[in-house]
Amino acid sequence: MIKLNRRRLLAAGTVAAALPTRIFAQTSEAARPRLLQGVQSGDVMPDGGVVWSRADRPARMLVEYATTEKFTDPKRIVGPMALEATDFTSRVRIRGVAPGQTVFYRVSYLDLGDYKTVSEPVGGHFRVPPSAGNDVSFVWSADTVGQGWGINPDVGGMTIYEAMRRLAPDFFIHSGDAIYADNPLQAEKKLPDGKAWKNVVTEAKSKVAETLEDFRGNHRYNLLDDNLRRFNAEVPMLAQWDDHDVIDNWYWERRLDNDTRYRQKSVAVLAAYGQRAFREYMPLAGDLDGPMQLYRRFSFGPRLDVFRIDMRSFRGPNGANRQAMAGPDTAFLGNRQIEWLKGALKESKATWKMIAADMPIGVVVYDDWRSKSGSEAVANGDDGPPLGRELEIADLLAFIKREDIRNVHWITGDVHYAATHRYDPSRAAFTDFTPFYEFVSGPLCAGGFGPNTLDRTFGPEVVFQKVPPPGRFDLAPSEGSCHFGHVRIDGATGGLTVTHRDAAGGVLHALSLAPA
Known part of the structure; x- marks a missing residue:
């Protein structure tokens, strides 16, 4: 009392x-x-x-x-x-x-x-982040309650959050798709062995989200899970948003005239509701009424700076993504965010500089996966010199090399499998950059897919990946679809170790790097 x-x-x-x-x-x-x-x-x-x-x-x-x-x-x-x-x-x-x-x-x-x-x-x-050279650790992943896989009491709920909590990380980066506003739940979803995955279902999760209250209800649904609430109470979050926080592969200009699930046909209206609910339910700094500015640098002592970026709010329309010249239609981060990121990276004195992105760079993500057409992410799939959205990334990578900014790597989610990619100019069509790693993890509680094709523009190579068995699509959480990543930096030596983990916390792959 x-x-x-x-x-x-x-x-x-x-x-x-x-x-x-x-x-x-x-x-x-x-x-x-x-x-x-x-x-x-x-x-x-x-x-x-x-x-x-x-x-x-x-x-x-x-x-x-x-x-x-x-x-x-x-x-x-x-x-x-x-x-x-x-x-x-x-x-x-x-x-x-x-x-x-x-x-x-x-x-x-x-x-x-x-x-x-x-x-x-x-x-x-x-x-609170340290000022001395302490050890620092964090976890990251993406995609909560997607493809009809929700909170299943029979398996203890979303136990991946408990596995992350047991590692006692200093913080958690949610790399986007905190909700699946466009993926309603049913009470049961059939598993390949004939058994049923049983979901908790609420009114808000029984239909696609069209109103502000619908989007809010999607966030409240996730917080029914004991594991998530316990995790939230002990691990601070750096939250990002992505497409399913509104609707699959959304951009502001998109309309849903042919989608019979939606009475609201303007994606811009849905995005406004989705953004408002996201800002209400995520522990973000700043007020709720001004423009949302997710991009921000977070310093965790002399060993680590995290640069949270926003790949959703400032993009141009999805399309073929093959423009030869930069312009409004090739925007992905947008000029203002790119200039901020360049300046923040240049000013950083941290040993490691981790760019927290909500989508990968070299992984081909189609706007329409059925016809394999259009681009939802950066890569356009042509393996050639930078075009379209790739122009922005090429300019950023060249800047990092020109300014001799060292130990810059990327973490991300989105593609529903775990992977480590090494980008190397010796394998690339565009060569004006310093080699770097991209670490991909997820989902937290959603279907497993992949692997996606890699675009050779920036020379990515698969160092590790864990994907569903051949021929399997929409792998269930109970079948091993879910993953998270863990990063630990030794305060004394500055050494960095990245581990990919399964939903129980088991190590799938580890990579250790010494600072350049």
Whole structure:
């Protein structure tokens, strides 16, 4: 039970002056606000991070935090109102914490209905990035609840999140497709052996998402999983979005006039709803009302900088992707983001510079996989000099070489299998770049596919990949479709080790690199 008085709340800031003089926690549990979606943290900075939660009614967010698990040095923040306008989600930014400290926090909500009832607190923790040469580790993957594979209580739910949690990483990069707004669930999905995969199904997940409430419901569905909520409470997230956060292979100009599942035919409208729900439910820094800017550098001490980029918001229309000259139709990251990324990479003093992308560079991803036509990603499949969206990447890679920016590698998801690719100019049609690796992982809970064709423009070579058996398509999670990646950097030596892992955490492949 939380008891708050006016003196303690005033210590949290001037906003507390608006709270009542006395607040009583009622004894009836049913009458108290609840945090059904748990808590999560994200967008960690050198002095703190973002804490997120959701109330079940109009309420005021209250956050208590400390640098000891026993809360011997607590501080309090009176947070924002959680109202219908944000689907009762809310967040606060914790600041002023020393580098390397672990922040323990507890979130409660004050019921605005009677202005005296306070929820039971729900706790979590995250580590503030270090300033010294500490060890650093993180996990990454993509694609949650796709192709009709949802939360199955018979197998313990999405246990891959528990496998990642047991590694105690410093943070998690969700490389996109946090939801599958265009993939409804059925109560059962048949497995090849004749048995059934049994899904938890909610109203929002029983149809394609067309309204803001539908998209919000997709996010709430994932948070029904105990493994995910436990993981979120212990591992801060750097979140990205991709196509299924709206609809498969979307771009702003696209229309759905021939898709009978949708009454809303404008993808731009769907994308606006999808983006709003994504921003409400992910622990992102910044306000909800201005333009979304996902691209950002995150520093984790002298050994690691992560550059989160956005390959969805600024792209031109999908098409043949073979333009000889750069222009609006060849945009993928867009000029403003590219210039930011160049500057941030050049300024970085970190040993390792990891670009967190939501799509791979040299893997051919068709806009229409059935006819194998058009481009959804960067590669156009012609194996020749850069054309279309490849022009942007060629310019970026040449800049990295010209400025002698070392130890730059990429991590990504999207293609539903695990792989390590090495890009080398000696095998490439475009040669003005320094060799680098691209590490691909996923899905978290979705069907397994692949492998996709590699485009030779930038000279990729398969170092490792784990794909479904020949002839298999839409491999089930119970058949080994799911993967995640783990990166560990030794603070003393600067050595980096990347491991691909299965859903239980078993190591499939490991690669160790020394800094150049």
